[in-house]
Amino acid sequence: MNLAGKKILLGVSGGIAVYKACELLRLLQKKGAEVRVCMTEAATEFVAPLTFASLSKCPVYQKNGAVEARPFQHIDFPHWADLYLVVPATANVIGKFACGIADDPVSLCFMSCTCLRVVAPAMNVAMYNSPAVKRNLEILRGFENTVVLESPAGELACGEVGQGRLMEPAEIVKFLEGEGFPLAAAACASSATPSPRGVSPKTPVPPAIPVAADVPPTQDDTLPGHGKKVLLTAGRTEEAIDPVRYISNRSSGKTAVALASVFYANGFEVEVVAGPMEAAFPGGVAVSRVQSAREMHDAVMSRLSNVDAVVHCAAVADYRPAHAASEKIKDSRSQLTIELVPNPNILRDCVAARASQSAAGAARQVIVGFALETDHFKEHASEKLTKSGADALLLNAPVASDSGFGHDCVRYALVRRDGTVPEMSMGSKVDLAQEIVDFVLEKLG
Numbered sequence: 302m303n304l305a306g307k308k309i310l311l312g313v314s315g316g317i318a319v320y321k322a323c324e325l326l327r328l329l330q331k332k333g334a335e336v337r338v339c340m341t342e343a344a345t346e347f348v349a350p351l352t353f354a355s356l357s358k359c360p361v362y363q364k365n366g367a368v369e370a371r372p373f374q375h376i377d378f379p380h381w382a383d384l385y386l387v388v389p390a391t392a393n394v395i396g397k398f399a400c401g402i403a404d405d406p407v408s409l410c411f412m413s414c415t416c417l418r419v420v421a422p423a424m425n426v427a428m429y430n431s432p433a434v435k436r437n438l439e440i441l442r443g444f445e446n447t448v449v450l451e452s453p454a455g456e457l458a459c460g461e462v463g464q465g466r467l468m469e470p471a472e473i474v475k476f477l478e479g480e481g482f483p484l485a486a487a488a489c490a491s492s493a494t495p496s497p498r499g500v501s502p503k504t505p506v507p508p509a510i511p512v513a514a515d516v517p518p519t520q521d522d523t524l525p526g527h528g529k530k531v532l533l534t535a536g537r538t539e540e541a542i543d544p545v546r547y548i549s550n551r552s553s554g555k556t557a558v559a560l561a562s563v564f565y566a567n568g569f570e571v572e573v574v575a576g577p578m579e580a581a582f583p584g585g586v587a588v589s590r591v592q593s594a595r596e597m598h599d600a601v602m603s604r605l606s607n608v609d610a611v612v613h614c615a616a617v618a619d620y621r622p623a624h625a626a627s628e629k630i631k632d633s634r635s636q637l638t639i640e641l642v643p644n645p646n647i648l649r650d651c652v653a654a655r656a657s658q659s660a661a662g663a664a665r666q667v668i669v670g671f672a673l674e675t676d677h678f679k680e681h682a683s684e685k686l687t688k689s690g691a692d693a694l695l696l697n698a699p700v701a702s703d704s705g706f707g708h709d710c711v712r713y714a715l716v717r718r719d720g721t722v723p724e725m726s727m728g729s730k731v732d733l734a735q736e737i738v739d740f741v742l743e744k745l746g
């Protein structure tokens with residue numbers, strides 16, 4: 302979605318992350334969006350409404366029932382908006398949204414708005430994992446025109462570590478601007494637009510934000526991926542040199558987000574093992590975070606049983622420093638040599654694990670790898686496919702200035718074990734994802 306000129310209503314509820322909503326407001330304005338704000342009473346105890354009113358240059362809608370600038374603000378604001386962002390969303394307002402309670406400005410606007418609604422939860426890990434919050438988030442994911450953002454794991458304001466952090470404001474902006482979002486917004490804009498769900502796997506499918514759905518795609522038994530589970534790797538890895546430096550690469554994770562979205566839209570249960578990356582996953586996708594190649598290897602190997610397909614999209618470092626220094630390496634102005642040792646080959650280890658699973662009678666998993674090449678594309682892809690034992694390789698080449706890392710388009714070809722190497726063509730990362738999903742569905746029969 303191009304945010305320039307968009308009218309965005311920002312709903313702020315009362316958690317410690319309220320100050321981050323100020324940052325988000327500023328970022329949205331920098332992108333050219335017009336922002337208005339509504340707040341719960343609890344939110345006003347964390348940051349004064351005057352701050353939001355000053356930043357947005359508009360009176361804040363607060364305290365349900367009080368006459369502000371106009372008496373019908375609970376209708377005016379939502380009807381004015383192209384997009385309603387609830388950031389941060391407390392456990393309390395999430396519960397209200399799910400149950401249809403509308404006794405404060407934020408929940409009242411949620412109920413009365415007809416535009417796309419994006420909810421960013423933020424709370425303590427125990428609250429986030431409580432059965433009530435889990436259930437309420439699942440209910441929201443099933444609502445029409447509603448997107449629940451992933452809450453990243455990490456250190457929380459209360460000092461505990463776990464899931465429940467607010468997605469960073471810059472990440473939220475990236476998500477809104479991402480390739481999945483215009484499709485979701487378009488699907489919302491017109492009730493005549495068909496739902497992304499229920500389409501044949503050959504039809505280009507918008508990414509998996511369940512915008513026009515009354516149940517999550519995973520519960521829709523008319524979808525081709527219903528009852529099937531896919532494991533994806535995503536992002537890049539970081540290999541420590543010392544406590545502050547690492548070896549990595551330029552992967553943004555956008556392809557993995559497109560893949561997760563299209564698999565999810567086709568009814569698959571999607572689990573992702575993700576290294577560091579900029580792009581954000583839509584709600585409904587289970588994400589486990591790792592940092593190094595070895596962590597990614599262990600996380601993938603421990604999740605292999607019970608998955609029908611594995612797609613290795615992550616840009617995993619082939620090598621890591623043999624020894625990571627425990628203290629920051631000092632600048633001695635002399636030449637420094639870092640010895641590198643190979644990382645485990647996750648793709649090949651998955652193929653080996655599949656062989657032993659198959660020998661034990663398990664159904665054969667579909668395994669797809671990725672090969673990013675800069676030269677001798679066909680030769681390198683064929684060789685890698687043969688050596689790895691995967692069913693297919695997605696050959697891709699970030700050669701043009703407008704495609705590849707961080708961009709929405711890429712040059713690619715799906716190289717199948719049972720076929721010749723096709724010519725690469727330019728397409729969006731959603732097209733690429735759709736081709737892989739079609740292949741996996743075909744292989745799973």
Ligand SMILES: Cc1cc2nc3c(=O)[nH]c(=O)nc-3n(C[C@H](O)[C@H](O)[C@H](O)COP(=O)(O)O)c2cc1C
Binds near residue numbers: 341390
């Ligand atoms: C210091 C402090 C921090 C809090 N942080 C959060 C939080 O991050 N997430 C949350 O769901 N509730 C948090 N709470 C609890 C909410 O403020 C409380 O549930 C309140 O009723 C929410 O009201 P609202 O949803 O109407 O804004 C916090 C409470 C306090 C005192």
